[in-house]
Amino acid sequence: MSFIVRQISRTADGREIIRPRTFDQPQLSVGRDPSCDIHLPDLAVTLHHALVRETRPGHIEVSASAGLPFDVDGRSTEQAEIDTARGGHIRIGGHLLTVSRGEGDEAGATIIAVERVAAISDASDAKDEQKVFSLAAVAPGKRIMAWTLALLVLLLCLVWPIWSFYSNDQADAGVDRAKAFHADEMWSSGKLSLVHAKLENNCKACHLQPGVAVTDDSCTACHSKVHDHADPRRLAAAMGRPPLGRQFQLAVSNAFNRPPGRCADCHIEHQGRGAMPAAPQKFCADCHADLSKRLPDTKILNASDFGRPQGHPQFRPAIMTRPGPNPTVQRLSLDARPLEDNGLKFPHDVHLSTTNGVARMARTLGDRYGFGKALVCANCHVPDSTGTRFQPVSMEKNCQMCHDLAFDKVGDTYRTLRHGDPKQVAADLRAFYRSTGPARPISLGSMRRRPGDFVAERALVDYEQAAARYGGRAEVAIHAVFSPGGACFDCHEISRIGPDDYRVVPVRLPQRYMMKGWFDHKAHETESCESCHTARTSASASDVLLPKIETCQRCHGGEDARKAVPSSCAMCHDYHMSATAPLMARDARTRGRTPDRPYPPAISGAGGGTPSAG
Amino acid sequence: MATRGAQQLRRAGASQHESFLRHAGYRWLKVALVVSFVAILIYGFHHPSPRPGGGTWYGYVLGTIGALLILWLTMLGLRKRAMTTGAWSLKAWTSAHVYLGLALVVIGTLHTGFQFGWNVHTLAYVLMMLVIISGIYGITAYSVLPRALSDNRGETTQLQMLESLRNLDRQLHDAAQPLDHRFAAMVRMSLDDDPFGGSLLTRLSGRYPDCGTRAAQAAIREVTGHRPAIGVDPLEKVDVLLERKEAALSRIRQHLRLKALLEVWLYIHVPLTFALIAALTAHIVSVFFYWG
Numbered sequence: 057m058s059f060i061v062r063q064i065s066r067t068a069d070g071r072e073i074i075r076p077r078t079f080d081q082p083q084l085s086v087g088r089d090p091s092c093d094i095h096l097p098d099l100a101v102t103l104h105h106a107l108v109r110e111t112r113p114g115h116i117e118v119s120a121s122a123g124l125p126f127d128v129d130g131r132s133t134e135q136a137e138i139d140t141a142r143g144g145h146i147r148i149g150g151h152l153l154t155v156s157r158g159e160g161d162e163a164g165a166t167i168i169a170v171e172r173v174a175a176i177s178d179a180s181d182a183k184d185e186q187k188v189f190s191l192a193a194v195a196p197g198k199r200i201m202a203w204t205l206a207l208l209v210l211l212l213c214l215v216w217p218i219w220s221f222y223s224n225d226q227a228d229a230g231v232d233r234a235k236a237f238h239a240d241e242m243w244s245s246g247k248l249s250l251v252h253a254k255l256e257n258n259c260k261a262c263h264l265q266p267g268v269a270v271t272d273d274s275c276t277a278c279h280s281k282v283h284d285h286a287d288p289r290r291l292a293a294a295m296g297r298p299p300l301g302r303q304f305q306l307a308v309s310n311a312f313n314r315p316p317g318r319c320a321d322c323h324i325e326h327q328g329r330g331a332m333p334a335a336p337q338k339f340c341a342d343c344h345a346d347l348s349k350r351l352p353d354t355k356i357l358n359a360s361d362f363g364r365p366q367g368h369p370q371f372r373p374a375i376m377t378r379p380g381p382n383p384t385v386q387r388l389s390l391d392a393r394p395l396e397d398n399g400l401k402f403p404h405d406v407h408l409s410t411t412n413g414v415a416r417m418a419r420t421l422g423d424r425y426g427f428g429k430a431l432v433c434a435n436c437h438v439p440d441s442t443g444t445r446f447q448p449v450s451m452e453k454n455c456q457m458c459h460d461l462a463f464d465k466v467g468d469t470y471r472t473l474r475h476g477d478p479k480q481v482a483a484d485l486r487a488f489y490r491s492t493g494p495a496r497p498i499s500l501g502s503m504r505r506r507p508g509d510f511v512a513e514r515a516l517v518d519y520e521q522a523a524a525r526y527g528g529r530a531e532v533a534i535h536a537v538f539s540p541g542g543a544c545f546d547c548h549e550i551s552r553i554g555p556d557d558y559r560v561v562p563v564r565l566p567q568r569y570m571m572k573g574w575f576d577h578k579a580h581e582t583e584s585c586e587s588c589h590t591a592r593t594s595a596s597a598s599d600v601l602l603p604k605i606e607t608c609q610r611c612h613g614g615e616d617a618r619k620a621v622p623s624s625c626a627m628c629h630d631y632h633m634s635a636t637a638p639l640m641a642r643d644a645r646t647r648g649r650t651p652d653r654p655y656p657p658a659i660s661g662a663g664g665g666t667p668s669a670g
Numbered sequence: 671m672a673t674r675g676a677q678q679l680r681r682a683g684a685s686q687h688e689s690f691l692r693h694a695g696y697r698w699l700k701v702a703l704v705v706s707f708v709a710i711l712i713y714g715f716h717h718p719s720p721r722p723g724g725g726t727w728y729g730y731v732l733g734t735i736g737a738l739l740i741l742w743l744t745m746l747g748l749r750k751r752a753m754t755t756g757a758w759s760l761k762a763w764t765s766a767h768v769y770l771g772l773a774l775v776v777i778g779t780l781h782t783g784f785q786f787g788w789n790v791h792t793l794a795y796v797l798m799m800l801v802i803i804s805g806i807y808g809i810t811a812y813s814v815l816p817r818a819l820s821d822n823r824g825e826t827t828q829l830q831m832l833e834s835l836r837n838l839d840r841q842l843h844d845a846a847q848p849l850d851h852r853f854a855a856m857v858r859m860s861l862d863d864d865p866f867g868g869s870l871l872t873r874l875s876g877r878y879p880d881c882g883t884r885a886a887q888a889a890i891r892e893v894t895g896h897r898p899a900i901g902v903d904p905l906e907k908v909d910v911l912l913e914r915k916e917a918a919l920s921r922i923r924q925h926l927r928l929k930a931l932l933e934v935w936l937y938i939h940v941p942l943t944f945a946l947i948a949a950l951t952a953h954i955v956s957v958f959f960y961w962g
Contacts, residue, residue, distance in 0.1 A: 088854070176839060178863060179832065179835045179836050185828055185829055185832060189828045191929065194872075205942070205944055209948035210948045213952035214952040214955060218959070241789075242789055242790050243790055243960055267961060314961060324725070333720040336719045
C-alpha cells in the first residue's frame with residue numbers, strides 16, 4: 057500500500073525533470089496548500105481539493121474534499137474509482153494526474169505522475185507574436201475577402217444578367233416582358249426616354265444580339281412610317297467629306313462594329329426619363345450652313361443659326377397669288393413684299409377701328425356675341441383645339457351677325473340669301489319678285505271702294521300697274537347684289553359669265569403659311585397679336601400680315617444665343633418632317649405634363665409624307 | 671545632441687530617408703496634376719450630344735485610360751514583393767501608385783459625365799471611389815500613426831511587451847497561491863483573460879469593457895477596501911500586481927489599437943480592389959454586350 061508520486065516539470069528547452077516521492081500511507085491529499093501530499097500550485101485548484109485512497113488492491117478512489125469536481129478520463133465527477141492496472145487520468149485545474157500500477161521494483165505501488173498541462177495564464181500560452189499583434193487575428197483574411205467579393209460581383213453583375221438575356225423568350229416572341237426585375241436591367245446606363253419607358257425591362261426589344269450595336273431594324277419594327285430626311289445619295293453628297301478627327305472616329309466606330317448612319321446615332325437613348333432630346337443645331341448646320349456648295353441644284357437656302365446675320369433666310373411663306381378653283385400658291389420671301397389674293401375683300405383696319413360704324417355695331421351686338429367696345433382679333437380668330445393655329449374663319453360663324461343676307465320677312469321669320477351659292481341667290485330673288493307684289497298701299501283698305509273715291513281709284517290703278525310689272529324688277533335686284541354696293545360684291549370677287557350668271561371666286565383662307573417650319577401660337581400666348589401682326593393698319597386683304605424674321609429675332613436667337621429664347625433648328629423644323637409638331641415643340645408642350653400629349657405620338661402619326669395644311 | 675546628429679546625417683546625405691510621397695521632388699504628383707488638369711480642360715471644351723458620359727469619344731478615351739490605370743495600380747500588390755532601387759524602384763512605383771491613383775478620381779468622374787444610377791456602371795465607380803478613399807486614409811495613417819505607435823511603445827518590442835505580461839501573470843499566480851478558492855477565482859479572471867481578445871471594433875476603439883484584470887481588481891478591492899494595509903495580506907500584493915498588469919495591458923491595447931488603425935484600410939483597399947476589377951469587367955462586358 058504505497059503511492060509513488062512523480063512530479064514532472066519541463067525545462068525551457070522541453071526536457072523533462074521528474075521528481076519522484078514515495079508515500080507509504082493509505083491516502084493522499086491533493087490541493088494547492090503546500091501541506092498537501094500532492095501539491096498543485098494552481099489557482100484553479102482549491103487548497104484541499106481531493107483525497108486519493110486505496111480501496112482494495114489495485115483500485116484507488118478519488119473523492120472531492122471541498123465539493124468541487126474534477127475530471128476523470130474526461131468526465132467531471134466528485135468521486136471515482138480507478139483500476140490502477142487499467143490506469144486513468146485525473147484532471148484537476150491545469151494539472152493532469154496520470155494513474156498507473158507500478159511494475160518491477162515498484163510492483164504493488166500506485167504510481168501517480170503529476171504534470172502541469174495548461175499555462176498559468178492566457179498570455180502565457182504559446183502565441184505567434186506577429187499574428188496576435190496584427191489585425192489578422194481578429195479580421196477575416198484579405199485574400200478570402202477579395203476573392204469572395206470579386207466572385208460575388210461577377211456572379212451578380214455579369215453571370216446573372218447574361219443568363220437573364222438568354223432566358224428572355226418574350227422579346228423573341230414579340231410580347232411584352234413581365235413587369236418584374238430582370239437582372240440585365242442592372243446594365244442599363246440610364247432610364248429610357250418617356251416614349252420608350254415601356255421597354256425599360258425588356259433590353260432585348262432593342263439589343264437583339266450580344267455584341268451587335270442596335271440596328272435600324274429594332275426601330276423600324278415599331279416606327280414603320282418614318283421616312284428618310286432626303287434621298288440617301290443626296291444626303292451623302294450634302295454631308296461631304298468629314299474632317300480628319302471625325303474620319304478617325306468613324307473608323308474606330310466601324311472597327312468596333314458600330315456602323316454610322318443608324319437611327320441610334322442621333323436618337324441616343326438611356327439619357328434619363330423625360331422627352332428624347334432633340335438634335336442639336338450643329339447636327340443640322342453641318343450640312344445646311346453651306347448646302348449650296350455641295351448641292352448646287354438645291355432649292356433649300358443655306359441656314360446655320362437663327363440668330364446670326366445671314367444665318368437663316370427670310371421667311372418664305374406659301375402665299376396664294378391667284379385665287380379660284382385652281383389657285384396659284386407660291387413660296388415668296390417676305391422681303392419681296394408679296395401680295396396675297398385669296399379671293400376675299402377684307403380690310404382689317406376698318407374692322408378693328410374703335411370709332412367707326414363697325415365699332416358701333418359691335419357695341420350693339422356685344423351682349424349677344426360677346427363683343428367689347430370694338431372688335432378685337434379674338435372675336436374672329438379662335439384658337440383650334442391644340443392652340444397651335446386657329447379655327448377657320450367662316451361667313452356663318454364670324455361675318456353673318458353683321459353682314460346680314462336677309463331680304464324678306466315673313467311673319468317674324470327672316471329669309472336670307474344662301475351664302476356660297478350664287479345661282480341659288482339669283483333663283484331666290486327671282487322667286488321673291490315673282491310671288492309677291494309690291495307692298496299694298498294702306499289707303500286701299502279693302503277691295504270695295506265707294507263710288508266717287510277717285511284718289512283711291514288712282515292708287516289702285518297705280519298699284520295694279522306696278523304689280524303687273526313687278527316680276528321684271530328681279531333682274532335689277534340680282535344685278536345689284538353682285539355689283540359694287542351689293543351684298544356679295546362688297547366681300548367677294550365677282551365675274552359675270554352671262555346676262556343672268558354670276559360667279560363668285562371661291563375664298564381660301566390659308567390655315568398655315570409656314571409649310572416647312574412650325575409656329576405654335578399657344579407658345580406665344582404671352583405676346584399680344586399686334587406685337588407681330590400689323591393688322592390694325594392693314595387696309596387690304598392682300599397685305600401679308602406675317603411678321604418677318606427680324607420680329608422673331610427680337611426674342612429668338614441661335615442655340616447658343618444669349619437671347620430670351622435660345623432656339624436651335626429643332627424648335628421649328630423636324631428632321632423627319634411630318635404633319636405633327638417638331639420634336640422640340642412637342643417636348644416643350646409636354647414638359648411637366650407627362651402622359652397627356654397634345655399631338656398624336658410619333659409612332660402612329662409620324663412619317664405621313666408631306667405635311668398637310670391645317 | 672540628437673539634433674546635431676541629425677544635422678550631420680543630413681549633411682552626409684547618403685542615408686537620409688525620403689518618403690515615397692516626396693519621391694524625386696514630387697515627380698508623380700506633378701504628373702498626376704498635369705494629367706488631371708488636361709483631362710478637365712478637354713472636358714470643359716468638349717460639348718458632346720446630348721450630354722457628356724461614357725458613351726462619347728472622350729468618354730471612351732477616359733474609360734480606357736481609367737481601366738488600364740486601375741489594372742496597373744493593382745499591380746503594386748505584386749510589385750511590392752520585389753524590392754528594387756533605381757528609377758523604377760519600389761519607392762518610385764509606390765509614389766506613382768499614390769498620385770496616379772488620386773488622378774483616377776478625376777479621370778473616373780469625368781468618364782461618368784456625372785451620370786449616376788442604380789446600375790453596374792455606378793457600382794464600379796463607387797467601388798473605385800471607396801478604394802481610393804481607403805487609400806487616402808492609408809496614406810494619412812502611414813504619415814501620422816507610426817510616430818504615435820513609437821511614442822506608445824517606448825523602447826520596448828512587441829515580444830518584450832508580451833514577456834512583461836507573462837512575468838506579471840507568473841507573479842500574480844505565485845502571489846495568489848495562499849488565497850482561498852474565492853480569491854483565487856478572482857485572480858483567475860485576470861489570468862484567463864485573453865489580452866488579444868475582442869472583436870475588430872474593440873481593437874479599433876481600444877475600449878475593453880469586459881477586461882478581466884479590471885474586474886478582478888474591482889472584486890478584490892471590494893473586499894480589501896475597508897481593511898488597513900498592514901503589508902502582510904497576500905491580497906495586497908495581488909492588488910499591486912493587478913494594477914501593474916493593467917498598466918501593461920493599457921499600453922499593449924493602445925499599441926493594438928494604433929496597429930489596427932494602421933492596418934485596417936488594407937482590409938478595405940485590397941478586397942474592394944478585387945471587387946472593383948470584377949465590377950469593371952461586368953461594366954465593360956455589359957457595354958459591349960448591349961452595344962448602343
